Amino acid sequence: MNKIEKAVNLMKENKYEEAANLFNTYIEENPNDPLGFVNFGNLLLHINDLEHAENFFHKAIELDVTTATAYYGLGNLYYEQEDFPKAQKNFLAAIKNGLEEADVYFMLGMSHQSQQQFKLAIPYLLRAKEINPNDQEVLFQYGLALAQSELLSEAKEVFNEVLQIDSEHSDALYNLGVIALFEDDATKALDLFDQALQLDPNHVLAANGKRVAEEGIN
Template identity: 75%
Template sequence: MSKIAEAVELMKESKYEEAANLFNEYIEENPNDPVGFINFGNLLLHIGEHESAINFFQKALSLENTTATAYYGIGNAYFEMEDFPKAQQNFLEAIKLGLEEADVYFMLGMSHQNQQQFKLALPYLLRAKEITPQDEEVVFQYGLALAQSELLSDAKKVFETVLELNESHSDALYNLGVISLFEEDVTSAVAYFDEALKYNPNHVLAANGKRVAEEAIN
């Protein structure tokens, strides 16, 4: 097993100091290989050292400026720091350089979502959903972006798909309840809110939605 692979395994076991030592050794032995810097950057990102992580990713780019995973790493660091415009720029660069993975499209979509740019998020979240159609969080966030873009009939179908993946997804149930209210189907709305509360009794929005719906009935 290579030092990089060994260090990655140590990271999975939360042995970060040992992993860091191996990454360090690899970098000392291979100072012109961006892979060592990218992996060390990922480690720093994982433990919340975002600015230090960016430095390592930028070092990787200084060695090889077309390294898509380094841009992806920088994007993740800025996302965690809630600098969504910079996150967005770096995720886009990673995609331009050929990174064709659900995660980068999802994170780019979420960067737009966090800036209230719901319609701009849609194509990226859709692409992430196409790549990983079984990932309930990806599918849910796509549905949420559709709902926030006021495309309610499309959102409804997507939230129903989320429930096919996980029938106890309380946020999907809550959103179906809200859509039912917009459709003036108050009975269905109450049923969705009840179902959301069954799986998550502390779902405040579902409790409020149920109260509003029941008041409409009475």
């Protein structure tokens, strides 16, 4: 196990100072290896030292302009700062430079979602789903993008997939209730909103949906 692997394991154990010391030693011994800078940048991002993290990611790119994980790190950093156009640009650069993981496609989709660009989010969230079909958060956000793009039958299918993984996903039940309302099936909508509220009594949107469904029935 090399110093980077040891430091990453230390990060997982929340031993950030020890991890930082190891990353620093690795960088001193390998000043031209961008991976040392990327990993130190990831640690700094994790502890919310965004300014220094940004410097480390840029240093990695200076050393090798094709360092995909450095662009991914910058994408996450700008996403945290809610600078979604910059986040998009860097996630795209990560993909262009060979990063083919569900997370980068998911975050690119979420960058579009955060700007209300629902249709633009769909292909990236779909790709994340293809790579990681059992990730319920990926599935849910993909379903949400479909629903917000008024692709209701496709969204319904995806929300049902979410429920196959987690039968107690109150937000999936709520969104299926909303779709049922759009389909003029107030009785089914009421049942779905009730299920969501049983799982989460504080689900304000489900409570509002229930009132609408009851008015529709009456």
